[in-house]
Amino acid sequence: MSSSTSAVLRPQQNRDTAFFWEGTAAGELRVQTCNACGTLRHPPGPSCPECLALDRGHVVVSGRGTVFSYVVHRHPPVPGKELPILIALVELEEGPRMLGELVDVADDEVEIGMPVQVELRRVDDDLTLPTWRRA
Template sequence: MPAERAPTPVIRPMVNRDSAYFWEGTRKGELRIQSCNACGALRHPPGPACPECGALDRGHVVASGRGTVFSYIVHRHPPVPGKELPIVIALIDLEEGVRMVGEVTDVADDEIEIGMPLQVDFNEVDDDLTLPIWTRVPEEGK
């Protein structure tokens, strides 16, 4: 667990009625996945209606925080305010079966690979915003 991270300016995500539960979760150190209260299907990104059954009644579950890299990009250009480039952004297959985009913070751009196991961590930006970030899963026995 990284002890501390220098605060950097970030691009703030849109928080709306559909995604508020997600950001409430990250503030508590929870990675939340939207669920359908009618059929139980999980979905991400969040939306008002269940793509499986169309129900509007929604809740959420807390993810294990583990997943693997499904695909990734290395952002080298253009510059991002407050960020040192390159940034590794991965599409992560969560154990729960949904995919989530996130920044990978401790894997170099030439080390990231498809299938790499990652675990979530949280970057507390300020009182209002905590971003999920993804880090290497420590190897067994270390």
Template sequence: MTTAVIRPMIGQDSQFFWAGTAAGELRIQRCNACAALRFPPGPACPDCGALDRGYVVAAGTGTVFSYVVHRHPPVPGKELPIVIALIDLDEGVRMVGEVVDVADDEIEIGMRLRVDFNRIDDELTLPIWRKQ
């Protein structure tokens, strides 16, 4: 039985991010007024309050800050266990992501990761992380 993946909510604040994943880019919101980086994206800069938003393309590398191995309950479209990490990107923001091709007993804090992209269909490409 094939089950569809859970699809993210794509709105005005995050559309640039999902357009980036479709293009093979990991995009981080950047305030055009003060240059602060922000993830997750939002409508106003948390540093200066400006509404003038842009983005930068991240290098796509980072370090595991923390992680969890999800074993239960089942997740639509996923095979268990799922390794989920909190990743400190080299640009200085933190992002949650699925780590693939790393055994649940191999993942560790401080492990270097690089982003990759999993094309689900014409409308959705998800960022995934692999050992660097």
């Protein structure tokens, strides 16, 4: 692993999130679904927050959404990133909300309700991160 990718903060991957990271590596944005009641949820977890069932699956979503909220991260420094960083809470067309970096947009251009599209950025052989860009 090169020093440029080893400096990147890496998300936790476990049995609850494996499907998500396998999806990003395959070029898909996946959201967990409850096989019992159909509820979509993110972040993924072991049981459904609606019906408490443990029967979970996933669906591939469109990757389209709108900015629900955002922050401009100016400090402290983040390994592997240049400040400022825009972090958006995106409401997906399918309903769930997902956090991620908003790229190629100036911090004074971001607006609540702005349409965005996911872009899956490959960091290295083991990590592909979802980022968001203006649609």
